Structures are given as structure tokens and as C-alpha cells.
Amino acid sequence: xxxxxxxxxxxxxxxxxxxxxxxxxxxxxxxxxxxxxxxxxxxxxxxxxxxxxxxxxxxxxxxxxxxxxxxxxxxxxxxxxxxxxxxxxxxxxxxxxxxxxxxxxxxxxxxxxxxxxxxxxxxxxxxxxxxxxxxxxxxxxxxxxxxxxxxxxxxxxxxxxxxxxxxxxxxxxxxxxxxxxxxxxxxxxxxxxxxxxxxxxxxxxxxxxxxxxxxxxxxxxxxxxxxxxxxxxxxxxxxxxxxxxxxxxxxxxxxxxxxxxxxxxxxxxxxxxxxxxxxxxxxxxxxxxxxxxxxxxxxxxxxxxxxxxxxxxxxxxxxxxxxxxxxxxxxxxxxxxxxxxxxxxxxxxxxxxxxxxxxxxxxxxxxxxxxxxxx
Ligand code: FES
Ligand SMILES: [Fe+2]
Numbered sequence: 001x002x003x004x005x006x007x008x009x010x011x012x013x014x015x016x017x018x019x020x021x022x023x024x025x026x027x028x029x030x031x032x033x034x035x036x037x038x039x040x041x042x043x044x045x046x047x048x049x050x051x052x053x054x055x056x057x058x059x060x061x062x063x064x065x066x067x068x069x070x071x072x073x074x075x076x077x078x079x080x081x082x083x084x085x086x087x088x089x090x091x092x093x094x095x096x097x098x099x100x101x102x103x104x105x106x107x108x109x110x111x112x113x114x115x116x117x118x119x120x121x122x123x124x125x126x127x128x129x130x131x132x133x134x135x136x137x138x139x140x141x142x143x144x145x146x147x148x149x150x151x152x153x154x155x156x157x158x159x160x161x162x163x164x165x166x167x168x169x170x171x172x173x174x175x176x177x178x179x180x181x182x183x184x185x186x187x188x189x190x191x192x193x194x195x196x197x198x199x200x201x202x203x204x205x206x207x208x209x210x211x212x213x214x215x216x217x218x219x220x221x222x223x224x225x226x227x228x229x230x231x232x233x234x235x236x237x238x239x240x241x242x243x244x245x246x247x248x249x250x251x252x253x254x255x256x257x258x259x260x261x262x263x264x265x266x267x268x269x270x271x272x273x274x275x276x277x278x279x280x281x282x283x284x285x286x287x288x289x290x291x292x293x294x295x296x297x298x299x300x301x302x303x304x305x306x307x308x309x310x311x312x313x314x315x316x317x318x319x320x321x322x323x324x325x326x327x328x329x330x331x332x333x334x335x336x337x338x339x340x341x342x343x344x345x346x347x348x349x350x351x352x353x354x355x356x357x358x359x360x361x362x363x364x365x366x367x368x369x370x371x372x373x374x375x
Pocket of ligand 2: 182189
């Protein structure tokens with residue numbers, strides 16, 4: 001029986017994966033000597049910058065009696081809880097002072113910690129590493145280090161802000177992380193959700209064939225267009241004086257979608273993430289970098305305008321979808337259009353299984369696959 005006839009029922013479990021970096025806040029919302037609330041994976045955080053501008057992230061709860069630390073006083077170095085005045089180092093959360101202690105009481109304050117998280121600024125965002133739930137004894141647990149650095153937008157070895165442009169966009173989605181992610185990789189909604197006179201109409205729907213290959217923790221779709229007839233591609237090839245244009249789209253756990261377009265020495269690159277905020281809420285952040293048409297005065301604004309349209313169409317769709325989902329309907333995923341969504345669930349399950357057994361992660365794809373769909 002063809003697989004199209006036996007759609008798979010799928011109940012996203014909305015499980016949020018730990019052991020990864022997540023985008024917490026746009027960097028321009030985090031100011032020196034100030035405290036800002038944020039939430040990741042249902043964990044409330046307080047985020048700020050010390051007096052040198054370095055960002056930090058603490059659990060937004062005092063280890064004494066749970067007062068949110070964002071209500072406290074911050075001097076650019078330490079946070080003083082607003083309830084009983086315990087103070088904590090903003091970076092590692094170590095307790096510095098407990099005002100109620102008398103001279104002869106020898107409680108070791110330095111052994112007390114407000115939970116802290118590895119924190120980095122990368123491409124216009126403050127990233128926070130969410131570790132696996134630690135051993136019991138929070139309050140006396142020293143901070144952990146992240147095993148790797150926060151993900152970056154691919155810039156093909158170019159460094160220095162004057163050599164490329166960077167812009168970001170962010171939107172809240174009232175759905176679980178799983179619906180957010182499969183919405184992001186879903187190729188079939190384009191003609192219905194993303195209609196615009198300057199982009200495409202639903203009548204432009206046609207058959208597509210794409211080769212997808214497994215990569216560590218994810219999958220890649222790459223295309224090489226030596227002679228495309230579409231006007232923007234022709235223009236780009238001419239401008240870049242390139243024989244071909246190569247586009248690559250990667251999805252990598254837990255939530256990263258990388259898209260790159262290369263034409264000769266020019267490139268456009270984006271890193272989109274869907275971040276779990278709570279069980280029923282996620283946020284989509286798109287950060288794009290490019291060195292194509294850098295001279296164009298409204299480049300960043302134009303790009304933001306186009307992206308904002310797309311993201312708003314997705315956001316509105318998911319808002320309506322959330323209404324449907326609130327009644328817990330049965331769902332299905334079909335081949336081939338929903339195959340990326342199936343891989344996502346399988347990757348997630350494989351990741352969790354590897355964690356559980358301590359073994360190596362088994363990739364759900366055995367090799368390259370060709371998918372066909374109409375969109
Ligand atoms: S709750 Fe923070 S010092 Fe008591
Ligand atoms: Fe979309």
C-alpha cells in the first residue's frame with residue numbers, strides 16, 4: 001500500500017530538549033547594569049549585562065525563599081535580593097553576603113548559589129545554554145560550563161561588521177515547540193499561507209523534487225542551479241558574475257534552520273531558531289547576514305520587510321491553528337510533504353534514546369532520499 005494511503009497519526013509531545021544553546025533575548029533589549037526577565041523551557045531567567053557589558057543569565061528565583069531576582073538591586077556586578085538582601089555574583093550566582101548573619105554565625109555563604117547558566121552574545125542575540133536537569137541539591141550546586149560555543153550565523157570566514165550586514169526579526173507563536181518547528185520546515189503551506197502579489201499566487205503551485213541527505217543531528221537539502229530562468233536568479237548570477245548559485249537548507253536539533261545562498265564571492269545566510277518558551281508557546285527568531293547588495297541603502301530594511309511579512313503570515317496561521325489544537329484533535333503526517341516533520345520527531349526520539357542509554361545517537365535516515373511534493 002502506498003504510504004500516502006496510510007497517514008501516520010502524530011501527537012506532538014512538546015517535550016523540550018535540554019543540553020543545547022537557545023536564543024534568550026535580542027541583544028539590544030539587554031542593557032548594562034539592568035535586569036531583564038526572560039523564559040526558556042518553562043524556566044524563568046533574569047538576564048543582564050555587567051558594567052563591562054558582558055551578559056549573564058541566572059535562574060530568576062532567589063535560592064533563599066524564591067523571590068524573583070529581577071526585583072532586586074543590581075550594581076553592575078552583584079544582585080541584591082529585594083526580600084532579605086542576600087547578594088549574588090551576577091555571573092556565577094555565588095552568594096556574596098547574607099545581611100542577617102551575626103559575627104559569630106559561620107554559615108559558609110560562598111557555598112550557596114543562585115542557579116546560573118552559561119550565557120553568550122552571538123549575532124544580535126543573547127544565548128543561554130540550558131543544561132540537563134542537574135543533580136539534586138540546587139542551592140549548593142556550582143555552575144556548569146557549556147560543552148561548546150553558541151551557534152553562529154555562517155559568514156564564510158568573513159569577519160568585521162563592515163564586510164557584511166546583519167538583521168534580525170522575532171515573533172511569538174502561541175503553539176508548542178513541535179508545531180513551531182514542523183511549521184518552519186513544512187513545504188506545502190507556502191502557496192496557501194504566503195501569498196502576495198509581489199511573491200507568488202496559489203496558482204503558481206508546481207511539482208518539486210528535492211534531494212535530502214542526513215547530517216549529524218539533522219538533515220540537509222542542497223540545490224545547485226546552473227541555469228535558472230527565474231528573474232531574481234538571473235540577476236543575481238549576472239551581478240555575482242557566477243556560473244551557478246548554490247542554496248543549502250539544514251535542519252539541526254534542537255531547533256536550528258540554516259539557509260545559505262552562494263553565488264561566487266557573494267552570499268546570503270540565515271539562522272532561524274524556534275525556541276521553546278513554555279509547553280504551549282514558542283518564539284521564532286530569524287537572523288540573516290549577507291554581503292550581496294551591501295551598497296543598497298535600504299537593504300536591511302527591505303529584507304526585514306519581506307521577512308516580517310512571511311513571519312507574520314506564519315504567526316497568524318499558528319494563532320488560528322492553536323485554536324484547533326486546543327481541542328486535542330487527531331493529527332496526521334503524510335508522505336512526502338510531511339517527511340521532514342517525521343524526521344524531526346525521529347531525530348528527537350533518537351536523541352532522547354541516546355541520552356537514556358548513554359549510547360551513540362542513531363540517525364533515523366540511512367542515506368540520501370529524494371522527496372517529491374507540489375507547492
Ligand atoms: S528570598 Fe531572597 S534573600 Fe530571602
Ligand atoms: Fe511559513
